[in-house]
Amino acid sequence: VFKGHSWALIYCQRCLSSRRGQVFVIGFEHKTFSAKNMRAKSYWQTQKQSCSKGRVALIVALCLMVGTIFLIIGFFVRRCDSGGGGGDGEAFARLIREADPSIRDAALGQLSSARIRAHLKAITARPHVATQATDPAKDYVKSHWTKTFQAHKDRVQMVSQVYRVLLSRAKLDGEKTRFEIRSANNSRVDFTSQTVEKPLTEHDNDTDIPSPILAYAPSGDLTGPAVYANYGTEADLQHLTKNLSISLNGSILLTRYGRSGRGAKAVTAAKYGAAGVLIFSDPADVAKNQSAAFPNGQWMPGTGTQKGSAMLSSGDPTTPGYPSLATAYRYDAVARGVCPPLPMYPIGYADAREIIDRLEGAQAPEDWRVRIRGMNLSRPMRLGPKMSGDQQLRLVVNQENFMKDIENVCVKIHGDIEPDRWVIVGNHRDAWGFGAVDPSSGTAVLMEFSEVLANLLATGWKPRRSIMLCTWDGEEHGLIGSWEFVEENLMMLKDVGAISISLKDQGSIESTFLQYKVYSPVYQVYSPSVVAYVNIDIAAAGNYSMRTSAMPSLRDFAKTLMDSLPEEVNPGKSMGQTWSDRWADGKSAMDSMLTPIGGSDYAAFIELASIPAIDIMFRADPKESSLYPMYHVRYESFYYVDTYVDPGFKAHLSSARLLTEVVRQLTDEYLLPYALNMSNTALELEKYFASVNGSSAIGAMPELKAAVTALGDSVTYFQQQTTAWDRQTVDRRSPLGVRRINDAAMRATQSFLASRGQPRQPYVANLVFTSGKHPRRSPVECGSPDCPTC
Numbered sequence: 001v002f003k004g005h006s007w008a009l010i011y012c013q014r015c016l017s018s019r020r021g022q023v024f025v026i027g028f029e030h031k032t033f034s035a036k037n038m039r040a041k042s043y044w045q046t047q048k049q050s051c052s053k054g055r056v057a058l059i060v061a062l063c064l065m066v067g068t069i070f071l072i073i074g075f076f077v078r079r080c081d082s083g084g085g086g087g088d089g090e091a092f093a094r095l096i097r098e099a100d101p102s103i104r105d106a107a108l109g110q111l112s113s114a115r116i117r118a119h120l121k122a123i124t125a126r127p128h129v130a131t132q133a134t135d136p137a138k139d140y141v142k143s144h145w146t147k148t149f150q151a152h153k154d155r156v157q158m159v160s161q162v163y164r165v166l167l168s169r170a171k172l173d174g175e176k177t178r179f180e181i182r183s184a185n186n187s188r189v190d191f192t193s194q195t196v197e198k199p200l201t202e203h204d205n206d207t208d209i210p211s212p213i214l215a216y217a218p219s220g221d222l223t224g225p226a227v228y229a230n231y232g233t234e235a236d237l238q239h240l241t242k243n244l245s246i247s248l249n250g251s252i253l254l255t256r257y258g259r260s261g262r263g264a265k266a267v268t269a270a271k272y273g274a275a276g277v278l279i280f281s282d283p284a285d286v287a288k289n290q291s292a293a294f295p296n297g298q299w300m301p302g303t304g305t306q307k308g309s310a311m312l313s314s315g316d317p318t319t320p321g322y323p324s325l326a327t328a329y330r331y332d333a334v335a336r337g338v339c340p341p342l343p344m345y346p347i348g349y350a351d352a353r354e355i356i357d358r359l360e361g362a363q364a365p366e367d368w369r370v371r372i373r374g375m376n377l378s379r380p381m382r383l384g385p386k387m388s389g390d391q392q393l394r395l396v397v398n399q400e401n402f403m404k405d406i407e408n409v410c411v412k413i414h415g416d417i418e419p420d421r422w423v424i425v426g427n428h429r430d431a432w433g434f435g436a437v438d439p440s441s442g443t444a445v446l447m448e449f450s451e452v453l454a455n456l457l458a459t460g461w462k463p464r465r466s467i468m469l470c471t472w473d474g475e476e477h478g479l480i481g482s483w484e485f486v487e488e489n490l491m492m493l494k495d496v497g498a499i500s501i502s503l504k505d506q507g508s509i510e511s512t513f514l515q516y517k518v519y520s521p522v523y524q525v526y527s528p529s530v531v532a533y534v535n536i537d538i539a540a541a542g543n544y545s546m547r548t549s550a551m552p553s554l555r556d557f558a559k560t561l562m563d564s565l566p567e568e569v570n571p572g573k574s575m576g577q578t579w580s581d582r583w584a585d586g587k588s589a590m591d592s593m594l595t596p597i598g599g600s601d602y603a604a605f606i607e608l609a610s611i612p613a614i615d616i617m618f619r620a621d622p623k624e625s626s627l628y629p630m631y632h633v634r635y636e637s638f639y640y641v642d643t644y645v646d647p648g649f650k651a652h653l654s655s656a657r658l659l660t661e662v663v664r665q666l667t668d669e670y671l672l673p674y675a676l677n678m679s680n681t682a683l684e685l686e687k688y689f690a691s692v693n694g695s696s697a698i699g700a701m702p703e704l705k706a707a708v709t710a711l712g713d714s715v716t717y718f719q720q721q722t723t724a725w726d727r728q729t730v731d732r733r734s735p736l737g738v739r740r741i742n743d744a745a746m747r748a749t750q751s752f753l754a755s756r757g758q759p760r761q762p763y764v765a766n767l768v769f770t771s772g773k774h775p776r777r778s779p780v781e782c783g784s785p786d787c788p789t790c
Contacts, residue, residue: 168215184390203639220343225385266340298644302350315483323488416462428475482601542620568650598771
């Protein structure tokens, strides 16, 4: 096919089997020619007329040749797929091989809580923040994987992806970020907040711990009245301005974590004229018993400060929609509107008390009030903006955005029968300090899991499909490492190609692709090669119960596995039994399991590529904390985990067991475990439609009513089709038939990818499973461990 200077050469390659079968594979090779390739320009001018005269004959000849080739392919594929042409031989038997159940016991029996503990102790020996010049966690991962897979270089490959991205840190020179309470005439400083979290034990005394920061917030030095604004949501600020007639112009808002993301609080505050925002952790969420605060107990002390990112998007903010390679064109992140508009600063609740005790003005509503140890309880809590003695609040924020290389480190274990189908397992390495819970509990489990895989390979086991183990970088600043990985590797147009079954070298199934790749816009994501993404960020936030979240198509699979796996923390019960006792609350597994949206590295795989994803975490008691008390604070050390979070590392071991079995089945099962569970996705859509259809605004807008009616018809049709799909009979003697079913299941939810992204998020393609306008939220930020947008 000729088009300008580009043409595609169609060729036929004959693949011979060791016995009777033979299959012809069509390949495509792309070439581009220019005048430099031509021996003489005049030669091509001379040939122009003759080419024109023979064009019809050439087209007819090509059509006949292609038609003949496809007839041959169809004939031999039918023979091979139905068992002929080598189908009775050993090679064909391998193609339809079911998973070996003995591998389950061999894998689970090797997992060791003692080794997981040793990994965590080594990884958390030093802080490993993405902004640091060195990365001790990366060095540990590379060293461990090099040693672990040393004997398997023929099948295992360690690779790195380096991206140049925008990060944020406290400036090393100039004034320290802090707030001050100053006298009325500004002549005296009555109180100054801490500029670093005070070390409380030898286990958290390290000079590399960063100062408290809300990444990407602008610097500033401002003075104004203080106003307590509850969670800083739209409803809270409306109550202050409309119901209580409190002006927020030029004020510095004191808010508590919860109900909205960090950056969203600044966006809302700017809308009402505020000049800056302070955020603190409510002791009701992180210190139920303040007298037993760390180091005397598990609770966050008053000096603890939750650091985090305030960015309003995910991925590198300078390269929206494409990977942040060194040569990439850069946008201005501030001009894009993805950085918070106001100076922001996180503080401990002990410092927050100093402001609250000085506030005068209207009384705070009962449900706005906080209880902080040492607080003046002789009077009701006030909102401001007036402070006792006409004091003023000064906020100094001194931080900078800068470009830095981050590095993802991955291991590829190539599959034996379907090497072009991948199960990706991911955990991020970077933390806001020692990160012993977030994320190093997951890193330690991933290191243990990699040892199990290496030991299985040593016994002769070969996974049916390929496995990729990844440790992401830059997650805490905005899911950057994993987001850039998806943009670089999965946002390319890929042709499924012609499936080839080769009975040579014992048999395998692969796809042939066009030998060139074209970057596509974000809305043209097509990733047929990824079976699933398995995320293990926080492996153990406590020892209450497993709390897995999964895409609807994976929920029955996850629940079945949990029902079959024993739980170490609660002996005599399976993970599924404990789940039902503590989380289901009478609901079905389908209703009680959440969808992993926003907040961790699964976001890019879901929101950009709609890849089936599952997140594994052992949770703390939700009655005690939103997630865990020491989230993103200095004191989240190995000592803290070993003493309070998971003594004995039984919760870590339970997460390791579930991870191992999830990956084993996704990798080894002939028919994917979720291939016939598409109707669960339809049920999720039905619940969504019911919530939309019940809105009172629909009746007042005819156009909206028509659109909702059309949506209901589409959901009904989708439900009918998926139900029929799940009930189909699978011919397990047909490797191409099973492959077709697997591939269709992998791509089923890609129909939810918008043709032009979302209206307010053009670089987020998934219309159904997404985290909304401001995706950077976590359960701790939101205040609810079960928030569906967290």
